[in-house]
Amino acid sequence: MKPRALQAVSVGVALLVWEGAARAGLVDPLFVPAPTAVAIALRRVLGEALPALGRTLLTALVAYALAVCLGVGLGLIIGARRYLGEVLSPFLIAAYGVPKILVLPWIILILGTGAAPAVLYGTLHGFFPVLLLVIGGVRDVDRSWLTVARAFGARPWQLYSRVILPAIVPAVLAGMRLGIVFALLGVLVVEMFAGVRGMGAELAARANAFQAPELFAATLLVSTVSIAIVLALDALGDRLSRWR
Amino acid sequence: MPPGARTGADVAEAHIVVEGVTKRFETSSGPVLAVKDVSLAVARREFCTIIGPSGCGKSTLLAMIGGLVPPDAGTILIDGRPQPGPDPRRVALVFQDPGLLPWRTALDNIAFGLELRGVPRPDRRRIAGDLLGPLGLREFAERYPRELSGGMRQRVAIGRALALDSEIVLMDEPFGALDEQTRLLMGEWLLSVWTRARKTVVFVTHSLQEALFLSTRVVALTARPGRVKSVLDLPLPYPRDLESAELASFRAKLWGEIREESLKAMEP
Amino acid sequence: MLAPRAAIGLGVVLAWEVAARAGDPLLYVPPSRVLPALARLLALRSFPSLPEHLGLTLREILVAYVLAVGVGLAVGFVLGLWPELGRIYAPLLGALYAVPSVVWYPSLMLLFGLDAASKIAFGFLLGVYPIVVAVLAGVRQVSRELVTMARAFGAGRARVFTKVVLPSMLATLTGGLRAGLALTVVGVIVGEVLGSKAGLGYLINYAYGLLRTADYVALVLLTLGIVLAIDGAAVLAERRARRWT
Numbered sequence: 001m002k003p004r005a006l007q008a009v010s011v012g013v014a015l016l017v018w019e020g021a022a023r024a025g026l027v028d029p030l031f032v033p034a035p036t037a038v039a040i041a042l043r044r045v046l047g048e049a050l051p052a053l054g055r056t057l058l059t060a061l062v063a064y065a066l067a068v069c070l071g072v073g074l075g076l077i078i079g080a081r082r083y084l085g086e087v088l089s090p091f092l093i094a095a096y097g098v099p100k101i102l103v104l105p106w107i108i109l110i111l112g113t114g115a116a117p118a119v120l121y122g123t124l125h126g127f128f129p130v131l132l133l134v135i136g137g138v139r140d141v142d143r144s145w146l147t148v149a150r151a152f153g154a155r156p157w158q159l160y161s162r163v164i165l166p167a168i169v170p171a172v173l174a175g176m177r178l179g180i181v182f183a184l185l186g187v188l189v190v191e192m193f194a195g196v197r198g199m200g201a202e203l204a205a206r207a208n209a210f211q212a213p214e215l216f217a218a219t220l221l222v223s224t225v226s227i228a229i230v231l232a233l234d235a236l237g238d239r240l241s242r243w244r
Numbered sequence: 245m246p247p248g249a250r251t252g253a254d255v256a257e258a259h260i261v262v263e264g265v266t267k268r269f270e271t272s273s274g275p276v277l278a279v280k281d282v283s284l285a286v287a288r289r290e291f292c293t294i295i296g297p298s299g300c301g302k303s304t305l306l307a308m309i310g311g312l313v314p315p316d317a318g319t320i321l322i323d324g325r326p327q328p329g330p331d332p333r334r335v336a337l338v339f340q341d342p343g344l345l346p347w348r349t350a351l352d353n354i355a356f357g358l359e360l361r362g363v364p365r366p367d368r369r370r371i372a373g374d375l376l377g378p379l380g381l382r383e384f385a386e387r388y389p390r391e392l393s394g395g396m397r398q399r400v401a402i403g404r405a406l407a408l409d410s411e412i413v414l415m416d417e418p419f420g421a422l423d424e425q426t427r428l429l430m431g432e433w434l435l436s437v438w439t440r441a442r443k444t445v446v447f448v449t450h451s452l453q454e455a456l457f458l459s460t461r462v463v464a465l466t467a468r469p470g471r472v473k474s475v476l477d478l479p480l481p482y483p484r485d486l487e488s489a490e491l492a493s494f495r496a497k498l499w500g501e502i503r504e505e506s507l508k509a510m511e512p
Numbered sequence: 513m514l515a516p517r518a519a520i521g522l523g524v525v526l527a528w529e530v531a532a533r534a535g536d537p538l539l540y541v542p543p544s545r546v547l548p549a550l551a552r553l554l555a556l557r558s559f560p561s562l563p564e565h566l567g568l569t570l571r572e573i574l575v576a577y578v579l580a581v582g583v584g585l586a587v588g589f590v591l592g593l594w595p596e597l598g599r600i601y602a603p604l605l606g607a608l609y610a611v612p613s614v615v616w617y618p619s620l621m622l623l624f625g626l627d628a629a630s631k632i633a634f635g636f637l638l639g640v641y642p643i644v645v646a647v648l649a650g651v652r653q654v655s656r657e658l659v660t661m662a663r664a665f666g667a668g669r670a671r672v673f674t675k676v677v678l679p680s681m682l683a684t685l686t687g688g689l690r691a692g693l694a695l696t697v698v699g700v701i702v703g704e705v706l707g708s709k710a711g712l713g714y715l716i717n718y719a720y721g722l723l724r725t726a727d728y729v730a731l732v733l734l735t736l737g738i739v740l741a742i743d744g745a746a747v748l749a750e751r752r753a754r755r756w757t
Binding site for chain 1: 517603615725
């Protein structure tokens with residue numbers, strides 16, 4: 001059997017087992033609702049959840065655009081200058097690995113609750129993977145391509161436009177793929193933490209109200225949209241990388 | 245008078261004149277003298293091969309003629325004028341690593357130099373397209389480098405150099421990474437292209453066979469630091485029979501010059 | 513290398529001092545006020561129960577990481593050594609992690625409440641993935657020729673595993689274990705900040721809620737220090753492990 005079919009079958013079986021366990025009373029329906037209950041709740045939830053999701057996605061999109069611009073721009077600069085990259089590298093890696101939520105309370109303190117801290121924090125999250133991957137991509141550009149271009153009369157700006165930029169496209173795409181998940185993550189965290197209107201606040205509210213089926217339904221909604229976005233970016237990436 | 249010039253008049257008419265050129269490199273273990281006081285002249289439409297043991301500076305010399313690297317001392321004149329930097333209108337280069345841009349098709353790679361010069365798209369596609377026949381790549385115009393064999397990639401690289409229609413083509417061990425059969429075939433193909441295109445070629449190799457098969461003149465360099473050891477003229481017609489007695493005597497002469505230097509290069 | 517980096521660090525601290533003095537003292541705390549706050553914190557005067565909170569956070573990290581390593585290695589090796597299974601379930605796992613992890617946290621809070629269990633679960637969820645990925649990648653890059661050679665010399669399945677597969681993938685594996693630890697730490701702390709009754713994250717939230725900004729900054733610095741220390745210890749452990757091969 002083909003992998004896709006087996007995946008679908010596995011998911012189906014898992015759902016059946018879950019449904020069976022819920023009906024047999026093996027799990028407390030207050031905490032783990034049956035899939036059918038979740039499906040019913042999904043209809044109810046769509047009314048409030050969809051606008052919230054839209055708001056979150058819009059904020060994430062703005063944060064994402066900023067993150068990509070900053071990440072690619074700085075990545076090109078730092079990647080092209082070996083010394084700069086080496087000096088900054090421990091700072092960048094440390095900043096990437098540290099829980100950025102530590103600065104969130106301070107950001108909220110200064111910017112209040114609303115779109116601004118969400119965009120800022122989303123950008124902060126989405127920026128790092130793009131930056132690090134672009135730096136790596138620039139560092140990996142084959143020197144012989146640059147030598148060839150120089151030998152054929154390329155001027156400095158042409159070295160960027162004809163060699164470096166096309167060469168780093170796979171790295172940029174990889175960064176962008178991570179970046180969207182991270183930017184979305186950042187926005188959701190702000191919404192959960194500060195109650196800013198959006199999907200994160202929606203999920204937190206359902207959890208606090210112990211509305212398990214609605215919570216699961218909303219979670220399912222967000223997950224599906226997120227997976228769809230990433231799959232779309234993957235397909236786009238494959239299209240643009242036919243030459244590999 | 246630079247070796248290789250037959251008379252003073254030749255120097256004046258020579259296409260490329262290298263005079264007293266020296267180049268030093270800074271390495272982690274201190275400065276290294278790659279090329280020392282090298283002088284030679286290359287006449288128009290000549291196929292001049294530079295041969296020598298590993299590390300003798302022949303690639304450095306070629307890079308200097310191509311304007312990629314400035315000499316520390318001496319001058320290099322092309323058509324009587326010095327070269328401050330790469331000038332693809334006069335001199336085109338082919339490297340051992342074809343250096344094709346992997347995100348471009350074969351055709352777009354051939355057109356690369358033209359694109360950098362600002363030639364409009366339809367014109368450069370036409371010029372590159374016209375070269376596909378002689379390059380034997382007509383069916384591969386829209387393929388990507390990863391779909392091409394080593395020999396094909398090198399043909400694209402040579403096509404890229406030819407597309408600029410410069411008078412001089414420099415080649416740095418272009419067939420070095422290919423297997424023997426392919427090398428022989430590429431050598432024959434290169435000769436056919438050269439006789440038609442009538443360019444001045446400076447060809448670097450460490451293969452005696454290639455030097456004898458392809459060139460009108462061979463310049464042998466010493467081991468590092470490279471100096472001109474001797475110049476051998478090969479006034480033989482093409483195509484050449486590698487088994488002929490004439491070529492054998494030239495080979496013996498050439499090997500005699502090179503063997504000593506190769507031994508020196510092998511010493512630590 | 514140390515000199516320019518130290519210069520950058522110093523420059524940042526100076527800029528922070530100057531900028532913070534110009535702003536509202538409730539919101540902007542310059543280093544000159546953070547240092548005494550840090551001293552008060554470490555002397556247990558600002559939060560006498562600090563050791564209990566710190567201990568709880570560290571225990572949560574430990575449990576979450578042990579779980580992540582156990583499950584991660586198991587799942588990774590099962591999917592890696594049985595490629596038929598791997599081809600089916602690895603993409604499913606990948607799809608699951610295309611979702612921003614914090615999406616699962618409200619569900620975890622519903623299931624496990626505000627106690628340590630939800631933080632452990634979240635830390636586990638974040639930390640397990642890099643380990644699975646590292647095991648899969650590591651297994652995949654083991655040279656087939658080496659395995660064939662070992663079999664030819666009479667090694668059974670188990671010996672092939674311990675003598676060839678494991679050493680070959682050690683570098684990738686330790687990288688994944690390190691990444692897993694870093695993510696587990698992030699998960700636990702995020703979980704604590706978003707909703708908990710105790711722990712470092714809870715304290716940070718508490719200080720922020722009371723607008724004790726200097727104490728908040730001191731707590732953040734302490735947490736940063738601990739996180740960096742844990743990551744640093746992981747790097748050292750990784751280097752030691754690599755030296756064995």
